[in-house]
Amino acid sequence: MRRRYFIALLAAGSAAGGVARLAADAPAEVEVIAEKFDFTPDTVKAKVGKPLTFVVTSIDRVHGFKMPDFGVRTDIVPGAETRVTITPTRPGTFAFFCDVFCGDGHEEMGGTLVVEA
Amino acid sequence: MMQTDRRDFLRLAGVAGVTFTAGLFPGRQAMAQADDFHFVQFSDTHWGYKGKANPDAEHTLEKAIVTVNGLARQPDFIVFTGDLTHTTEDPKERRARMKRVREIIGGLNVKDIRFMPGEHDAALDKGEAYKEYFGDTHYTFEHKGVHFIALDNVSDPGAKLGEDQLAWLAADLKQHKTDDRIVVMTHRPLFDLQPSWDWTTADGAKAIDLLMPYQNVVVFYGHIHQEHHHMTGHIAHHAAKSLIFPQATPGPQPRRPPPPPYDPSQKGLGTRDITIGKTTTFVELPVSKA
Numbered sequence: 001m002r003r004r005y006f007i008a009l010l011a012a013g014s015a016a017g018g019v020a021r022l023a024a025d026a027p028a029e030v031e032v033i034a035e036k037f038d039f040t041p042d043t044v045k046a047k048v049g050k051p052l053t054f055v056v057t058s059i060d061r062v063h064g065f066k067m068p069d070f071g072v073r074t075d076i077v078p079g080a081e082t083r084v085t086i087t088p089t090r091p092g093t094f095a096f097f098c099d100v101f102c103g104d105g106h107e108e109m110g111g112t113l114v115v116e117a
Numbered sequence: 118m119m120q121t122d123r124r125d126f127l128r129l130a131g132v133a134g135v136t137f138t139a140g141l142f143p144g145r146q147a148m149a150q151a152d153d154f155h156f157v158q159f160s161d162t163h164w165g166y167k168g169k170a171n172p173d174a175e176h177t178l179e180k181a182i183v184t185v186n187g188l189a190r191q192p193d194f195i196v197f198t199g200d201l202t203h204t205t206e207d208p209k210e211r212r213a214r215m216k217r218v219r220e221i222i223g224g225l226n227v228k229d230i231r232f233m234p235g236e237h238d239a240a241l242d243k244g245e246a247y248k249e250y251f252g253d254t255h256y257t258f259e260h261k262g263v264h265f266i267a268l269d270n271v272s273d274p275g276a277k278l279g280e281d282q283l284a285w286l287a288a289d290l291k292q293h294k295t296d297d298r299i300v301v302m303t304h305r306p307l308f309d310l311q312p313s314w315d316w317t318t319a320d321g322a323k324a325i326d327l328l329m330p331y332q333n334v335v336v337f338y339g340h341i342h343q344e345h346h347h348m349t350g351h352i353a354h355h356a357a358k359s360l361i362f363p364q365a366t367p368g369p370q371p372r373r374p375p376p377p378p379y380d381p382s383q384k385g386l387g388t389r390d391i392t393i394g395k396t397t398t399f400v401e402l403p404v405s406k407a
Contacts, residue, residue, distance in 0.1 A: 068313050094371055095314075104203070
């Protein structure tokens with residue numbers, strides 16, 4: 001698994017002073033890079049009840065980003081930033097994966113969202 | 118609704134196999150025996166696959182052809198429900214694999230062969246190479262009073278039938294009475310079998326909605342590389358095993374596990390002989406019997 005890209009997970013409420021209240025209401029964000037045939041990172045953590053925005057970009061071709069348990073999917077087009085926000089309602093592990101057939105290896109292109117209580 | 122009577126099928130097949138009998142056409146239980154016929158379903162042959170899941174991949178299709186040619190009563194026709202070839206991103210190699218598949222299946226005694234694409238064949242070029250070697254990706258045909266509909270849910274890389282094909286399906290169905298016998302063939306399941314493993318068709322529910330007014334509909338498909346039976350209302354859906362290697366059984370894992378380890382007995386690989394008559398029965402034809 002390639003790990004060339006960093007994770008930017010901005011925890012809500014981590015800022016100080018007056019900014020903290022604003023940040024507490026804002027979704028946390030995680031940057032995810034898509035390329036044949038990986039998402040980086042391929043494991044993302046979240047908290048029950050806390051909104052989380054996936055900020056997804058592709059560096060090679062059109063991919064898909066689908067999370068059936070949350071009823072969301074979108075195309076990921078190179079050169080554009082795609083944002084998907086979810087709010088977990090229960091703990092557990094949930095899949096996200098590419099649903100646009102992208103080559104030999106497409107079926108392994110996925111990741112896991114780990115939601116903690 | 119399920120019943121089993123092995124006698125006719127073992128005589129029919131001429132080889133040992135597991136039988137499964139279902140009332141696939143619930144509105145036509147009293148159908149005359151004279152209408153009986155059978156066809157063989159090949160699925161997910163993945164020509165070009167090289168991997169641990171089947172070290173004998175290069176010869177498995179040829180062995181299956183020997184099995185089918187050895188049936189005591191040859192099938193009326195043969196259906197390939199997709200993934201004839203394994204994915205390659207090289208268009209030249211894709212065509213070479215399709216050419217080789219055509220050459221190998223030329224060894225089948227039965228020459229009435231119906232093809233459908235799988236995503237491995239068609240999703241990277243929207244079915245362009247597939248059409249050159251195997252023809253249309255969706256079509257209909259009639260056989261002994263049964264209306265067959267082949268649907269393409271793979272040429273769109275997003276696994277959609279698409280509005281044009283759905284309109285085509287709606288127009289076709291309008292030409293039929295609601296008690297006509299209809300067999301639908303697809304590669305991917307039309308229903309949400311395991312969405313987190315991408316075992317779905319993005320707009321498959323729209324096709325099922327169109328089929329729902331018809332009383333005698335059965336769907337045969339592949340893609341998941343294993344036997345599976347499911348009902349959406351009165352419509353039965355039956356998945357066939359892959360010829361080349363099995364896949365994991367649907368379960369609670371959020372991501373699909375890799376294929377099970379290779380079984381030297383090749384259990385799980387084979388083709389399916391489907392008889393449609395008063396009752397409709399499957400006889401699984403393992404490659405290991407070749």
